[in-house]
Amino acid sequence: ELKVEQNPLFLSMQEGKNYTIYCNYSTTSDRLYWYRQDPGKSLESLFVLLSNGAVKQEGRLMASLDTKARLSTLHITAAVHDLSATYFCAVVPHLPSNFGNEKLTFGTGTRLTIIP
Amino acid sequence: DSGVTQTPKHLITATGQRVTLRCSPRSGDLSVYWYQQSLDQGLQFLIQYYNGEERAKGNILERFSAQQFPDLHSELNLSSLELGDSALYFCASSFRGSANTGELFFGEGSRLTVL
Numbered sequence: 001e002l003k004v005e006q007n008p009l010f011l012s013m014q015e016g017k018n019y020t021i022y023c024n025y026s027t028t029s030d031r032l033y034w035y036r037q038d039p040g041k042s043l044e045s046l047f048v049l050l051s052n053g054a055v056k057q058e059g060r061l062m063a064s065l066d067t068k069a070r071l072s073t074l075h076i077t078a079a080v081h082d083l084s085a086t087y088f089c090a091v092v093p094h095l096p097s098n099f100g101n102e103k104l105t106f107g108t109g110t111r112l113t114i115i116p
Numbered sequence: 117d118s119g120v121t122q123t124p125k126h127l128i129t130a131t132g133q134r135v136t137l138r139c140s141p142r143s144g145d146l147s148v149y150w151y152q153q154s155l156d157q158g159l160q161f162l163i164q165y166y167n168g169e170e171r172a173k174g175n176i177l178e179r180f181s182a183q184q185f186p187d188l189h190s191e192l193n194l195s196s197l198e199l200g201d202s203a204l205y206f207c208a209s210s211f212r213g214s215a216n217t218g219e220l221f222f223g224e225g226s227r228l229t230v231l
Contacts, residue, residue, distance in 0.1 A: 031218050041208070042118065043222040052218060088159065092218055102191040102219055103149065103172045 002027050002093045006107035014115050016078050020108045023072040023089035031092040032072045034063050043088065047074075048086060055088045076112075084114045119143065124209050130231055131182075134195040137226045141188055141209030145172035147171070147189040149210070149220060150182055154203040161226055168209070197230045 010082065013019050023032070031050055035043040046115040047056045049065035049072060056063050062075045072089055090104035119142035123201050129135055150162040161174035165184035176182075179197075184190045194201060204227050208220040 033203070035222075040204075042224045043208075043220075045219055045221065048217050048219050072155075072216060090220075093141075103161055103164055104218075105161065106151075108158055 001074075002029075002091060002105045004091050004105050004107040006087075006089060006110050008110060009108060010111050010113075012115055013076075013079050015080055017080065019076050020049045021074040021076075021087055021089075023091075023107055025070050025089075025091045026104075027070075028067075028094040029070070029091045030067055030094055033063050033090045034072070034074055035090060035106075037088065037090045037109070039040060039086050043090070046087075069100075081114045081116060085092055086111045110115045118221040118223065120207060120209050120223035121209075122205075122226050125212075125224060126227050126229075127159040128229045128231065129197060130135050131197055131199060131225055133197050133230075135197065135228065137192040137194070137205055137207075139190045139192070139207030139209075139223060141190070141207075142221055144209055145209035145221070146188065147209060148184055149208045150176075150190070150192050151206040151208065151222075152153075152203045153206060157203075159206075162192070178224065194228070197228075197229050202228055202230045205208070 005024045034046040049064040052067040054065045060077045065072045086109045088109045092107045121140040123138045146167045149164045152160045162176040163173040182192045204225045206225045208222045
């Protein structure tokens with residue numbers, strides 16, 4: 001059974017600081033996704049990482065994927081209050097045929113709070 | 117706006133009752149997924165339909181059932197409701213063909229409260 005672990009679960013950081021959220025998964029996968037969720041709201045897609053070594057950046061967020069280590073990171077640069085949210089990584093296990101099957105297994109989420 | 121529409125947004129009902137949650141996927145998307153989000157269980161995959169057929173099943177209780185109709189909208193039926201079924205239920209859609217990246221697009225969710 002695919003397990004996806006994130007750490008830390010909770011993170012309080014000051015504005016202007018840098019930090020990294022880690023996502024480890026237990027089985028072979030070549031597709032990893034990062035989502036953001038504000039309290040009580042929907043999940044917003046942030047990044048789609050489809051190959052080993054993939055790196056994507058959007059504003060102050062940068063995500064990377066190492067499929068050999070089964071690890072993805074979400075790096076936050078010079079945090080601002082608007083980044084306060086819960087961040088989820090999600091993984092699709094590598095199967096011989098994933099046609100039409102994108103069942104995502106989500107991590108536990110990292111609740112990020114940016115303190116002024 | 118993801119393009120995925122869910123109704124109702126909020127629902128309050130009593131134990132033992134039955135409710136139906138509805139989802140319209142993004143235009144052109146063939147797959148619909150249902151997820152349950154609760155404080156203690158996180159985001160749990162329930163079931164997936166692809167072009168009208170059940171494709172994958174997760175931790176869905178026998179009291180719950182779903183279907184996807186020819187127009188690709190989907191319904192999740194929850195029956196004999198218990199207090200523990202109170203949660204946020206998300207629908208997501210994906211898959212527009214060969215360019216598909218597997219990215220799921222989520223609706224705003226239906227918040228179910230069972231009293």
